[in-house]
Amino acid sequence: EPEVTQTPSHQVTQMGQEVILRCVPISNHLYFYWYRQILGQKVEFLVSFYNNEISEKSEIFDDQFSVERPDGSNFTLKIRSTKLEDSAMYFCASSGVTSGYNEQFFGPGTRLTVL
């Protein structure tokens, strides 16, 4: 069964450093999302991406964040200058016509730790 994959599973970085979180959505899906979950808290929407552009972003998704689909398979989230409060689990998700676009399939997540 097709699945969303994310790398790395765990990323440790120093405050101020740049990190890139990678996701491979399900092939032929057209909508892509990033969410984050701070430890012990709820899952929060960051950004959605469709047709090679951001379709919606939350207030969390400020100028230090960016997303890119550099090729036909990868979908990346870049944090330019990490802060301690960026420590969280980051989930990628995708949806497509096979699910009527109403079900998002989640990856296993990347745990980001900022020291």
Place this chain on the structure above:
Amino acid sequence: AQSVTQLGSHVSVSEGALVLLRCNYSSSVPPYLFWYVQYPNQGLQLLLKYTSAATLVKGINGFEAEFKKSETSFHLTKPSAHMSDAAEYFCAVSVVGEKLTFGTGTRLTIIP
């Protein structure tokens, strides 16, 4: 805009007892509703979804939920709790092609 309220951040039930996790939603348009389960240090697994078909939805692991428009509710139930059901449960709402909005979650503890 959509929102979800989950009543009870922690719920404890005895093994074999009924599980009832509450979710109320707010949406200006007909919503799609979801329940996800998260085991410790793991990702999100879809339990079940409501997408405007049958109002009683059956999911994996014996869980089901009923969409009640008049009550704006989508409560999750399971007739008989199992130790393996201990996890965090999230209710979420969306409209087609748009973001999921999650509730704050309910931690389910099963008492042996």
